Amino acid sequence: MKSHYVRKLAAVLPALVLVCAGAVLLSQKVNAAGGGSITGTVKLSGTAPHMKGIDMSKDPVCSKAHDTNPAKMENVLVGSGDGLENVVLYISQGLTGNEAPSSQEPTFAQKGCMYTPHVLALNVDQKFKVTTEDQTTHNIHPLPDPTAGNIGWNKSQPPAAPPIETSWKNQEVAIPVKCNIHPWMHGWFVVVKGPYATTDDKGSYTIQNVPAGSYTVTAWQEDLGTQTAKVTVAAGSAAKADFTFKGK
Amino acid sequence: MHDTSTHAAAHHGPPTSFIRKHVFSLDHKVIGKQYYGLGLVAVIIGMVLSWVMRIHLAWTAYPIPGLHLLSGTGAPGNVMTPEFYLQVMTMHATFMVFFVLTVVPFAAFGNFFLPIHTGAEDMPFPHFNMMSFWTTFVAFCVMLLSFFVGDGPTLGGWTQYAPLSAVGAVAGPGQGSGVIIWATSIAIFCVGQLFGALNFIPNVLDLRCKGMSMWRLPMPTWAWFITSCMGLTSFSVLMPACILLILDHVAGTSFFVASNLVINDQLQPHSGGSTLLWQHLFWFFGHPEVYIAIVPGMGIVSHVLITNMRKPMLSHRVLVYSMGALAVLSYMVYGHHMFVSGMNPFSSLVFSFPTLLITIPSTVIVLVWIGSLYGAKLRINAASLFALGFISMFITGGVSGFFLAQPSIQILLHATYFVVAHFHFTMAIAALFGIFSGTYFWFPKMWGRMMNDNLGKLHFWLTFIGVYAIFMPMHYLGLAGNVRRYQAFVVDYMQPLVGVHQFITIAALFTGAVQLIFIYNFIHSRFWGEPAPENPWQGTSLEWSVPSPPPHDNFGGKHPVVYHDPYQYGVQSSTGDYLMQDSPEQVKGAQDEP
Amino acid sequence: MAKLLAVTIVVIAILSAIPIIRNTWHPLPDVSAHGQAIDDQLSETMWEAGISFLASQIILAWFIWRYSGNRPGEKTKTFPGGATGLVAAAVILVGVEVFALGIFGVKAWANIYFTPPGADAMPVQVQAGQFAFYFRYTGPDGTFGAIHPEMLSEANQNFYGIDTDHDSDAKDDIVTAEMAVPVNREIRLLMHSKDVSHSFYVPALRIHQDFVPGLDLQIHFTATKVGRYEIVCSQLCGLGHYNMKAYLSVLSQDDFDAWLKKQAALQ
């Protein structure tokens, strides 16, 4: 009885080892050699919506921080060459489903009673830090959609308080976050699976580490909505996808 | 006169098992002590919470070790967050108002002494009485639980104004599960107190022993009787109000939430409710509640003073009528909490007159106390010192009521620290002094041992000076416009006041530390104090005619018979300068209304 | 020890009264047209309450001093006149004093609440929300645009939920985070809460009124002195309650016009 058992095991084990090794090899291949990317720019056509100034006179700590450069809304930020800043690009179709979350730990900072960055893209389960540099207390109040499975929270951070470290459990595009003490403060968490990127002030972006394959890329802008494009990424090379949002 | 010497009280023999004796006891005396213990735990919690608040108010960025363990949303670096301040404040007030000020002077002392004062061998419904305590205990545990559930207790203050309290978690930390737990606990608490009142009232009406007419009831029993009537009518309003509040959370109703509210840019799914409805319901309970807290204290203080002055009050009846007037008026004045709350401004004026009127019975009570001191032979001991302190506190608190009774002045003082000073003097500290006075006075009867009087006096002196140092300056803060329920003072005109807050905090920490003397004295005397004689203060009412502590059925199988008014002092009897209520002796000069 | 208590009570009473007599802490100086009546009422009450306070504490202390201790041979005595005298004293002294206060107080109250604003009072709307005030001026058309709660968005700085694209009344509305009013001009303040209860407390202006969600209230006042004052919230409204405030600038008419123009440009 015992020997029978051992024999069976002896047969199964090498097979198992082989399969594992194969899997490891394959995945390495995907990651290293297949480190393709998707790159491009996101632009705005037509007139940019008017971004109102923010009056922070309620809290002198805030208004002092903007003595020299008055604060403005950041919903639609247009940079040089009509590039749209803070657009999040992510792969909405074509993922295998076992992408590991990014291991970076980005910071969502409160500075001058504004959020930096205004939009923070994240992977599911990716840790991030909320920090404050202001001499006034903020409350950080993300408001996920209750049906998406993420749980909202609401915590204050007094001046010089240690960072709040947390993550999101479910994909959600996008979670608004606000400060109630300073009602003008608002930003976004964009929680996706797989590789993603956020546009810079010229509107350009690069999604790194995209395995070879065909994908649908979605560009998300908080006020202007989403656009998609189909791309095919070849191993080791950069696919291109440009987007143009229409101003209202 | 009522002849109930046949004893209608549910008769039950002495219990034999430990559980029946000490846990689920039917004996009103054990229940009274259980209530006292609960109050003691609650007052310690409440006081520690007040320290945390005070430290934060004076030194806003100062870390308080261990704070993060208590906070549902975290106290980063042990520094208090705004929501946690408000949660602590709400819990401080809730524990103090409900589980200390209602529980101790009324439920604890009342349970122990009311049946003895009436000459009954127990409450009329001992099972209800037992349930009254255990229901209250459950309410207490539920309230404690809120520290550990979700993002912590509610931050809405003990008044729980809607719609902040009714819209749910969108409105802030603790406003979801925290409010539900709070309202549940309070609703349970109301049930417990209703059980209590339903025992007290029939006991006074139906279980008085032979010879015990209503006017022969001692002052505290009158006070508890009046308080029970208030409890019956006010807790029975609060309980449904809490249930409606819970329904707004869980059943999608909108009793207290108006249409078209927008929170966090989200339109709230409520319509048609009334914001002011909650305030009316709450204060219809809330104002009588502050009298529920203070009237038993008045009774206790009168009792203690009479015994220590060696003479009766100028008029027993005037005191009783005045307390009754307070009780009746307390339902008509509740609108003075709402002068600027958006009620029709004409109603504010209407409510201001009964409010001014209520100063008359209050003044009568104070004047009768002071007038009675005239010609006394006042004994100074811990109990009488606290009773005198009570009068001083009550005067101070009452005088600030002159201001708050006037709508026009409330334009300046509403919701400022002036109000905090006012209610701490009248309701909180005065009632606390009543509790201390009662404790030093009745401890020998309740636990059969004497307390250390010198430690008691020391406790009095430091506490008396301490509480004036804490609360007197709050009047000045209020005059200067310092708004209450602020966790930090970032408003420009309030910043210069921080120094005053620091002074108050030091005084509060000092006063709090002083309470350790009391706790030490209490525990030490409980176990190692000198055995108490039957009548250590040469009192006259029935509790002093039975052993310390009294036997299971209070009177050892005898049926007491009463021959006199409760307070026959300053007479020449065979026992000395007093005549016990149950002494058949007739002496000259006794004022004895049949 | 009784004597010590008597002395302590008197000392505490006097120490408590000193800051009041020296006016160390006092309400902010009044800058409103109606505030004098309130201040008079306050000082009237302060006198009467102060005297009652000192008198009762001192009499209490005196009796404690005088009537403590077991004085052998002496019998206990009753206050001359007994309870009846004291009840009469309470009813007459306190009753009259307090009712006089009450009746005079009505005037100060009626001043604010029972007189309608003048027809030419300038309308300003204030909206309270967690945890800031926002103010609204009508602009040249003299009317406020309708509020659409579903359009309200702090994220888009549409604090009132007005439809500037389609509603011509709303187009010229000016929404500000700071309040400014011309000096000596009557203001009709329309109070609206977007979420929970708040309060509009301006100690310098002797104004204090809660916001009632679902019920828009109206008060009116005239500021009489140029300066910068603070509006604070005094009704517990959530975690940011302590920081719910705004500045109120009382400006000369010219400065006010310039200010309003500047704000209009920022819309």
Ligand code: HEM
């Ligand atoms: C050493 C004793 C005490 C200290 C230092 C203390 C201190 C405080 C403080 C700092 C606040 C908050 C004020 C604010 O932020 O507006 C407060 C509120 C309160 N306290 Fe006390 N307290 C004491 C005893 C008591 C007692 C014995 C009671 C019993 C009734 C009590 C009842 C309350 C109530 C009802 C509130 C109002 C809370 C609210 O606004 O909802 N306090 N106390």
Ligand SMILES: [Cu+2]
């Ligand atoms: Cu903030």
Ligand SMILES: [Cu+2]
């Ligand atoms: Cu507020």
